[in-house]
Amino acid sequence: MEKNIKIVETELGKYISRLEGPDVIKSAMDYSLQAGGKRIRPILLLATIAAFQEEIEKGLAAACSLEMVHTYSLIHDDLPAMDNDDLRRGKPTNHKVYGEAMAILAGDGLLTYSFQVITEDTRLTNEQKVQLVSLLAKMSGPEGMVGGQVADMEGENRKLTLQDLEYIHLNKTGKLLTYSVLAGAIIGGASRSQLEQFDIFARNLGIAFQIRDDILDIEGDQAKMGKPIGSDVTNHKSTYPSLLNMQGAKDKLMAHIQHAKTALNNIEVNTHLLEQMTDLIAVRDN
Template identity: 45%
Template sequence: MKNKLDQFIEKNTPRINDTLHTILMRKDIPESLQAAMLYSVHAGGKRIRPLLVLATLEDLGVHAEDALEVAAAIELIHTYSLIHDDLPSMDDDDLRRGKPTNHKVYGEALAILAGDALQTLAFETLASLPNTRPEKTIELIRLLAIASGANGMVAGQVLDLEGEKKSLSLQELELIHLNKTGALLTFCIVSGGILADIDVEKMKAIKAYAENIGLAFQIQDDILDVTSTTEELGKNAGSDESSEKTTYPIVLGLEGARKQLMHHHLLAKQSLAFLEKDDSLLALFADYIVERNF
């Protein structure tokens, strides 16, 4: 019998995919560009980020008519970042989600432009929400720009590049990943809170949850890069070592990294005490993130 989280994922993943497809299937997009955009969006991602938006709302007991569009906008940003991450000038990866990376299929120039188009389409999607009050829409756009921009995800990517071939401290490593991975994950949770109109104290609690699952997500990524195969990951295993990046297993050792993973997992779940639920979807997602093998 499937558990609550499995049922939630099975129900909502097709809804997210349908929303993404509808957003992308516009007649005014050049055919080659549209094909490149669709290739990466439909490459088989687990949709963790958009699912977190919907899970936050469900745990808060709120229905928001534009939730799927907000969730889809985040996935568009995430997908653009993966296309650009894989480029020869960045991580130079040949595989993503078990398939050739975008630039391997469509060429580097079109891959860059597909990423650019997905990024701007995300903001167009948020700016076009039909059922959300204008002040909320503006706040969502502002916060997504921060989370994905020069003092969020892009900042983390720059710090990550600059940290290659250097020995980083745990504090420096966490700063990279609070930005590179954590900023967008935090926006997923916060956007649900904004749509639900929660108060300041609850917002503070879900932000703490989000920051801790963001770090846990990255620690597990680093552990899997060492312990899993390319086939299991759907991308090249051992890529961190080949890029000479500092990772949690390098700084803390493999067992130390696992202890740090469980520390952030515990803090994340403790932050959800205000929900007064033993089986909240967000708590189940925290378990899912630390137990995943992909």
């Protein structure tokens, strides 16, 4: 994972450096891309490709593209009109450094560039490019991440049901995680039945990831998190601990982890690395 994170981060820098555009927008885009983070999504994508014994180089463009979409969403999430955060990964948020207008444009730039990165990649077939672009648009747009963000904002200051909360997290967080796994499976040459099991795996992993996020917002170490603890309470958001109590949230986390592992066991490829990553997500501290 550490090796592949470095590879992805090096590739991200190359993609920004080759851009022909104003220096300030390139700087703003690169600032948030290189701010660190877990890189869970691109690493999941590469790990899924590796499960098919394929070279991970085939997925580097897709992995970088995915991280661009994720980073754009974080830049926009931090804006005053949304979560109004001053810190992200221990550093001032994009709009604190470059101003609100440039932060918005940096997010816009990353989102649109992500599709260009996929379509210009020479290691993918034309059919794979179409599949990946179509799936990324769906998973990151109003039927996916953006739809989840809308529901999340509308859910502030009101009591949500568990069903409401799961809809938010299946979309806001889960859809991009699902994309990372399905994109890796597409590049790896998965069959339809394998894609179905990877989808089940990824959906459960996405919910587990968000439950752990909710737990860390209460029990986490601010230094490790790189952002203020307790923002969910401050923003009057419903969370898994607030609906289920802390132990209930931890039990639900482990139930989704087990469902994810069961799906992996139904896929006849080498999913050992994905199983290890699933265990890591269950106990992560940042």
